[in-house]
Amino acid sequence: MEIRPITHVLFDMDGLILNTEDLYTVAFQNVVSQYGKEYTFELKLKLMGSQSHETAEIVVSNLDLPITPEEFMKQTEKQFELLFPDTKLMPGVKRLIEHLHKNNVPIGLATSSSLKSYELKVNKHHKELFSLFPYKTMGSSDPEVKRGKPHPDIFLVAASRFPDKPKPEQCLVFEDAPNGVKAARAAGMQVVLVPDPRVDKSLTTEATLVLKSLEDFKPEVFGLPPFDK
Numbered sequence: 001m002e003i004r005p006i007t008h009v010l011f012d013m014d015g016l017i018l019n020t021e022d023l024y025t026v027a028f029q030n031v032v033s034q035y036g037k038e039y040t041f042e043l044k045l046k047l048m049g050s051q052s053h054e055t056a057e058i059v060v061s062n063l064d065l066p067i068t069p070e071e072f073m074k075q076t077e078k079q080f081e082l083l084f085p086d087t088k089l090m091p092g093v094k095r096l097i098e099h100l101h102k103n104n105v106p107i108g109l110a111t112s113s114s115l116k117s118y119e120l121k122v123n124k125h126h127k128e129l130f131s132l133f134p135y136k137t138m139g140s141s142d143p144e145v146k147r148g149k150p151h152p153d154i155f156l157v158a159a160s161r162f163p164d165k166p167k168p169e170q171c172l173v174f175e176d177a178p179n180g181v182k183a184a185r186a187a188g189m190q191v192v193l194v195p196d197p198r199v200d201k202s203l204t205t206e207a208t209l210v211l212k213s214l215e216d217f218k219p220e221v222f223g224l225p226p227f228d229k
């Protein structure tokens with residue numbers, strides 16, 4: 001796919017900056033196991049990037065759980081409190097964020113998490129790195145973000161928070177999930193996808209670039225300053 005230079009960068013969080021997708025899988029499996037069900041990767045793919053009330057509705061209806069979405073959310077939140085504080089950074093992401101910050105490339109965070117969930121994931125170990133994001137959009141608790149990914153809402157709202165209001169074609173999105181790629185595309189932005197290895201190739205074709213790891217990203221490909229050698 002043709003690559004054009006950009007000026008602004010938006011980062012997804014779960015599964016892209018933090019290894020929280022692995023932790024969501026454990027948390028959801030722990031809850032659905034009580035009802036003899038399996039949280040498959042196929043089901044996970046459907047809801048990655050959705051807002052928390054949307055994910056609860058999808059799991060309860062797809063697995064036919066004998067509880068309400070509200071009860072599912074209550075149970076998973078208990079799991080999150082145990083699991084999220086010890087989340088780890090994904091490979092290559094610290095170097096990239098620090099590099100863009102140092103070179104004055106405007107960066108923003110565009111996560112479907114709520115503020116509460118963000119704080120559980122970030123406050124214990126990653127506050128310093130996330131302090132490099134002056135603009136943060138948290139979809140599940142932001143009234144301006146009407147719909148979760150694959151809808152474009154979150155990226156359009158996140159881009160509007162940069163003071164110089166870049167056009168969508170000036171923005172590059174980093175994502176780990178096919179729903180995030182769809183959302184970025186629908187917003188008119190280019191997108192680098194760093195998918196879970198289980199994601200089928202057929203679901204990655206809309207991405208501008210697909211990488212195995214953020215360690216392989218070369219900023220100059222998008223007209224950004226290169227890493228120091």
Ligand SMILES: O=c1[nH]cc([C@@H]2O[C@H](COP(=O)(O)O)[C@@H](O)[C@H]2O)c(=O)[nH]1
Pocket residue numbers: 012013014015016021024025028044047048049050051052055110111112113114140149177180
């Ligand atoms: O196994 C899961 N993965 C992802 C989600 C949802 O997807 C969001 C992460 O998507 P993104 O990285 O696109 O923000 C999470 O905040 C959560 O709402 C979830 O519920 N369960």
Ligand SMILES: [Mg+2]
Pocket residue numbers: 012013014015016049175176177180
């Ligand atoms: Mg993600």
